[in-house]
Amino acid sequence: MGSSGRWLAAGYRGSRVLAPRACYPGGVVTAAERLFTYDDILALPEHQVGELIAGELHVSPRPALPHALASSGLGHFLFGAYGLGGGGGPGGWWILDEPELHLGGDVLVPDLAGWRRERMPTLAAAVHAEVVPDWLCEVLSPSTAGLDRAKKLPRYAALGVAHVWLVDPNARTLEVYRHGGEAWIRVAVHAGDVLVRVEPFEAMELPLGRLWEL
Structure with a gap:
């Protein structure tokens, strides 16, 4: 698929099991026996993240350190330039780390x-x-x-999110998607240690290599 090609989700291959929530280590718990609610998320151990998507409870572990580094580094850059308007940034945004979203009956x-x-x-x-x-x-x-590619990306499109980035610390890549009406349009893929201007934050150069430094 070219850098301007439309994104089509591959089939999600995460496990699907029915199990008591207290002992379920990660993956998907389906709603075949009952409807999952926000109470199921609240009952999860603190080291797990729960999300409700189309009636399914998705449970994920806390991220590894390279994941946390990339997320923290990107959030720090965007919050400073676009949240606070520092360093010559334009401001005008709220930038939040791991916010809980209650949208259209889902919890993301x-x-x-x-x-x-x-x-x-x-x-x-x-x-x-x-x-x-x-x-x-x-x-x-x-x-x-x-989960991110096959479940959450289509859901974000249905909700009307205008822009999505996918950051892969292992591959050291940043994929940039724009909502194209019926599907995501992959605008660009950036890799390695480069300075990039990426929509919707193209007013400032992003030092991509800072996200991979350990």
């Missing part, structure tokens, strides 16, 4: 999310957001890449 936890302040002037005094973000970023790991 992206690695990073951004809202233009013209669309969301203030942050609600709540533990979750109910406004669809303008931009989302998922940092891929071996345990979550299938």
